[in-house]
Amino acid sequence: MAQTLLAVLLVLVGVQTLPDLARLRDFSWLKFWLARWGGGAAEGSAAMVLLLPLILVVVCLLIQGALAQVLFGLPAFAFGVAVLFYCWGPRDLEADIDAVLKAPDSDRRHAAAQMLRPEPAMQELPLESSALVEATFLSALSRWFGGLFWFVILGPAGALGYRVVQLLARHPAFIDETNAQQRPPLERAALILDWAPAHLMALTLALVSEFDAVMMTWRDYHGAHGKGYFALDLGFLGALARAGIDADVIAGDGYASELNDPLVELADARTVLKRILVTWLAVIALLVLAGWAA
Numbered sequence: 001m002a003q004t005l006l007a008v009l010l011v012l013v014g015v016q017t018l019p020d021l022a023r024l025r026d027f028s029w030l031k032f033w034l035a036r037w038g039g040g041a042a043e044g045s046a047a048m049v050l051l052l053p054l055i056l057v058v059v060c061l062l063i064q065g066a067l068a069q070v071l072f073g074l075p076a077f078a079f080g081v082a083v084l085f086y087c088w089g090p091r092d093l094e095a096d097i098d099a100v101l102k103a104p105d106s107d108r109r110h111a112a113a114q115m116l117r118p119e120p121a122m123q124e125l126p127l128e129s130s131a132l133v134e135a136t137f138l139s140a141l142s143r144w145f146g147g148l149f150w151f152v153i154l155g156p157a158g159a160l161g162y163r164v165v166q167l168l169a170r171h172p173a174f175i176d177e178t179n180a181q182q183r184p185p186l187e188r189a190a191l192i193l194d195w196a197p198a199h200l201m202a203l204t205l206a207l208v209s210e211f212d213a214v215m216m217t218w219r220d221y222h223g224a225h226g227k228g229y230f231a232l233d234l235g236f237l238g239a240l241a242r243a244g245i246d247a248d249v250i251a252g253d254g255y256a257s258e259l260n261d262p263l264v265e266l267a268d269a270r271t272v273l274k275r276i277l278v279t280w281l282a283v284i285a286l287l288v289l290a291g292w293a294a
Contacts, residue, residue, distance in 0.1 A: 002288045003073075004152055007081045008281065014085055015092065025090040027167055034168070034177050049182040050189060053164040060157035083156035087147045087163040091115065093139055097270050100132070101263055118142050119170045129265040133245050134238035136269045141198055141237065142166055144277065149197035152284065165189050191232040198234045201276060205240055208275040210247030217243035245269050 014021065033052060060083070067076035096115040103109035110127050117125050118138035125135055146166070150158030168174045169190035175183065206214040221236045245268050 001284065001291055003077050003080070004155075005281070005284045005288055007077065007084055008148065008151070008284070010081050011085045011088055015088060019092060019095065021085070022089060022092060025086055025088075027090075027163075028173075030164065030167065030174060031177055034174065049168065049178060050185055053161050053168065053189075056164055057154075057157045057161040060160050061155075064155055064157060080151075080156045084147065084151050084159050087151075087159040089143050091143065093136075093143050093273075094270065096139075097136065097266060101267060120172055127262055129260055129262040130242050132262050132266045133241050133269045136266065137201070137237055137241035137273070138234075140273045140276075141194060141201060141234075144273075145197045145201050145280070146194055148280065149200065150193065162193050165193055188232065191234065194234055195232060198237050200280075202237060202240050204276045204279050205244045205272065208279055209244035209272055210251060213247040214240050214244045241269065245272060248272055 034049070064076055064079060067073070067079050070076075093116075096112070099112035099115065100109055103112050106127070113125050113127055113132060113135075116132065116135045116139055118135060118141070125131055147159045147162050150162040152158075154161070165186065168178070169183070169186035178186065202214070202218060206218075217240050218236060221239045245265050248271075249265060249268050
């Protein structure tokens with residue numbers, strides 16, 4: 001667990017200090033293997049396309065296990081850092097938020113806001129506070145917290161498997177390579193992988209913002225939609241994000257008019273997401289300390 005924490009910290013530092021390395025996050029090689037293994041958009045079966053990320057996870061686990069036996073595990077540690085960095089993002093969420101906040105005019109601000117969409121293929125994102133906050137939290141789930149969660153659970157294989165499934169299910173470059181039979185299982189797999197980190201994000205949001213507002217919104221959301229907490233419906237995260245950010249703006253002595261200011265709420269969303277990330281890292285650090293003390 002200590003190596004996991006150190007790897008995450010190194011990746012976070014690398015993301016901040018070496019932004020140009022983001023160009024290395026190139027998953028175009030997936031198209032080749034998707035065409036060969038998935039059978040192509042015309043004839044590939046759902047089972048075949050789902051086996052592709054599974055095979056990549058198994059191969060990654062084998063490499064990880066082999067490297068762990070060499071030089072006291074240092075190559076395995078370096079491999080984990082490299083894979084997590086590769087699977088982070090792929091775009092820099094903070095840079096995309098800054099582009100919106102610092103845009104010189106409304107046209108360029110609207111264009112910059114489109115980079116905050118969690119799915120490139122989704123409809124155009126309006127420059128409204130509720131839409132921006134919801135999109136930013138969903139993007140944070142995909143770019144930060146989903147990969148981080150599965151990295152902590154399964155190591156580099158978990159981060160790679162999560163990113164590959166997300167790309168195959170939701171990125172236009174890969175959706176075009178699949179057929180109608182393959183897309184629903186891929187989307188379901190993506191939702192399954194998002195379920196646990198999304199709920200952990202929601203619980204942490206309640207702790208770092210307004211607990212009562214978030215928990216009440218969570219309860220009301222499930223009551224209104226008639227679905228249990230184990231349903232693969234992640235719409236609650238957007239609703240909780242809006243409630244939590246509104247409450248946080250008010251708690252920070254914000255005026256009522258600021259609740260409808262997209263720039264104020266977007267800036268606060270970035271602050272709250274950083275709090276969530278720091279809280280996750282603090283929990284991992286506590287687990288490390290508990291392991292040392294045991």
